[in-house]
Amino acid sequence: MKTRLLLFILFFPVLVYSHGKKFGSYTIHGNVADRTTRLPLEGVTLSVVGGTGVALTDKAGVFSIRLQAGRMWLRCEYIGYRPLDTIVTVNSDLHIDFLLSPSPQALSQVNIQSTAEPHKEVSTLDVVVLQGSALEQTRGLSLGDALKSVTGVTTFQTGPSIAKPVIHGLTGSRVLILNNGVALEAQQWGQEHAPEIDPFIANQIQVIKGADGIRYGADAIAGVISVSPKSLPTDTGVMDGEVNAVGMTNSRLGAFSAMFEGNLGKKLAGLSYRVQGTFKRSGDVSTPNYLLGNTGLLESDFSAAIQYYHKNYGIEGYYSNFYTKIGIEFGTDVGSYSDILMRISEANPPTTYPFSYFIDRPYQTVDHSTAKLKGFYHISDSSKLEVQYAYQVNTRNEFEELSLSASLAPAIYLQIHTSTLDLNYEHKDGGGFSGSFGATGMNQGNVRLYGYLIPNFVDYDGGAYAIEKYRHDKWLFEAGARYDYRWLRAFAFDANAAKIDVTTTHYSGTSATLGTTYNFTDNLKLTGNYSAAFRPPSINELYIDGVHASLAEFEIGDANLKTEQANDFNVQLNYASHWINVDLEGYYNHINNFIFEEPTGQFYHSQGGELLEFQYTQGNVNFRGIDLGITVKLVDSLDIISKTSLIYAWNETIHNYQIYTPPMRLQNGLTYHFGSFGPFKNFLIGADDIFVAKQNDVPSGYDFAPPPNAYNLIDAHIGFKLNINKTYADIDIAANNLTNVAYRDYLDRFRYFADEPGRNIIFRLRVPFQILSNHNNNN
Amino acid sequence: MIKLKHAVYVLLGTALLYTGCSSKSEEAVQPNIANETITQASLKFTNQANSADTTSCTYTFLLDNNNNVIGTDSTKLILKANSKYNCVVYMLDQTQKPVFVVSNEIKQRENYHLFFYQPTPITTAPVISNTTPYIPGTPVTPNAAPLNLTIARTDLDTNNPPMQVGLTSVFTTGAASSGNLRWVLRHQPNAKNGTYAPGSSDLDVNFITVIQ
16 A cells, blocks of 8 residues: 555646536546657546446546545556556546556556456447456366357367357357457368467456447458457566466376567667567366367467657557367267267267377468568557558468378378558547547469368458547447458369369458447446448358367368348446446347358268258348346445347248357356455455357257257356565466266257366466566656 | 576576477478368179179269268168178278378278168177277167168278278178168277277268178
């Protein structure tokens, strides 16, 4: 408390002035920026200490919060910065500007107040932010698994090590993933292709639920996941580090991540850097009754960032590399329809294996590199120009069990090269208008070797957009439009004629969004949004022609597929008071020309037996659902959290349910905060109950086996901060599937073969530390 | 300046960790040899009573240039009633030049391959043990006239204890009858235990069979 008081005195560049109005409650608004660079800070939390009300700043660093009249203790906090406290007397609408100083020790100080899900007011779309302790509790998990705690988000899995995020029932190329501002361009079309992102780089993961084609172009028809590292330190001469270690009993996973960052002092003020690396290794995963052979995983990631900020301009370079080798469970590489039926009829896998870290065939390796160069220029206080260029290379090798020949080559080799150029102009005027417009361009091409799955292709994309927001009194209005064009040339191999078929296709589409938020009272607001977005068919949907390894499917593409058109309506109701926080969202996403696989009813005769034939086709599908999150805080030390995700999907064309729709998911938990005793700070104990219903709404004839039964899991965790040698260490011990329930999940393609993992006890340690401080040369 | 030293350690540690972990030599790609394909599979029979009495049946896969199957062709298996035949497996990959004899390769990899021979229709479920080459789960049709054929594998692999393979076998025919012979090669690396279940199928074909 003493230090906080000191900080309060030292850093009090807070400007307070009033407008003079006389109502019962008032709006406090203002800007939050970095003290040194004067750059706006996005995602800063503003909260009332000992009261209610939380707000986050938008992209322009602007926040707005409604408060009751009286004396308020306002806290402004952001990861990587020293929190700033100020006491204000609210008797009119206020404008407050906060200037935050980067903090070497900030990581151990910030403790994000847990609301059900912090929502950002930047947009009328539903944006959920995963950060702070909620994010820390997912360390060591894959990106997909980390997001399961967000309502409306689940995963589509291929065994325990491959998870793709699903937003409102849609996944794959319908969900856009941003890695530090760069749209991840990998082979996202594949069901067993997990996103190539190391979650350790993130200090914030944003999930936009719903179609958002405006800012991100085609493909974002289900939602956007944005993984952002914290901003680089800007205090001169500092150098900090952070070490994360995670150990898990199930699969005996060990993960180690180290990061250090700093800012060069004196003459090179404004130049800062960060280097980060992660290594992860795990062996075979255990279910309650048996071990899953060959489910080990190896991952090594590296990222480096360097930036130079000057008063009005800045330049930033970023490089990241992600490498993983994932074992594919033994016994899931079935060659025929009769094999898969046999696997389904068995209660347990026929062969058991001893534990091993060794990753045998079949396995896949993925290497993804991203290089990014970004520059910005502040034209004036209220407008900013940004340019970003990124180059990505994604290389995927899939190795199957050794065939009879001596070939060690992978069954499939795919490499995809993508360069993107983004241009964005942002503006904000005093009258409540803010917005941005820009243009994007992309070029993509691929190289394939060995087995034929998809053809070589070259793709050119271009798009232009504009989005404008207007804030007035209790209203926020948002409107935007975008146009995209895609030129795609595929070099498909015509197997019968033994020649290359060159086909060129053009796709174009418009995206639009229209939304409004109305604040009824300080506590209650209602938001409505309509978004239109489109997605051109992906390369595999157009040209795939081959056996789908590990599912007894023979897939046939359709080169004449049209673009998918999504019309997404959603309504959100948010209520926040000092003891309860309710976030309710209802959505209706109608997708025309939705691309899906339909069984042809015919069999393909391969040497190993018969395979079911599936053909890509289109239909109209609608998704309806409700996401509900409630946090109740009856006493200060106890949080009760309840989350419900309900979804219903109907394929109007085949007059049947949509396959692989997530079943109802309920998560109810409580966390008790014990406070501090002795060297333990922020001691807490929490437990969650997760119930996933059986999916009864399935189309018949589309699946090999009926959906698995409902299941109920219990997770528990203990967390505290420990003072070691003047440095705080965050320690968290969690038990997932505490009661060791044997279950199968509908959205796991390996549910035909084996159970899901059993009890897993996870140890997490995080130690942020300071290497150099700027106390000697502090101004 | 002790703090700077720490920084250097962290830098070195991170760099070492990274280089240590990103050894990718394991996946060094070998020259591009096409994955193995069976394009033709035959069973060759010699009557035990008369070595001049031979017959065979052949199943052929017609492939396109992507090695997708575009058609199949099979010959009928005709055996004499109440006889014993020695049977030998012969499998080819004709996509390779020279033509590759897959059955020789199976002999070398016998420790994780196992052949199954299933006559249908059958009136009663066959007794399944670790030595009978019957496919579990084969439907039983009590009222149909059965195909009077029993098969016994005659070769053993080098597993400990040795298990059957089925590259050679003896076919014993009964009274004249007709039906089908389903012939499956199971591919069971690290998992062969004499039963059908582990692994996947390398080959799964049917021959129309006539015992006359």
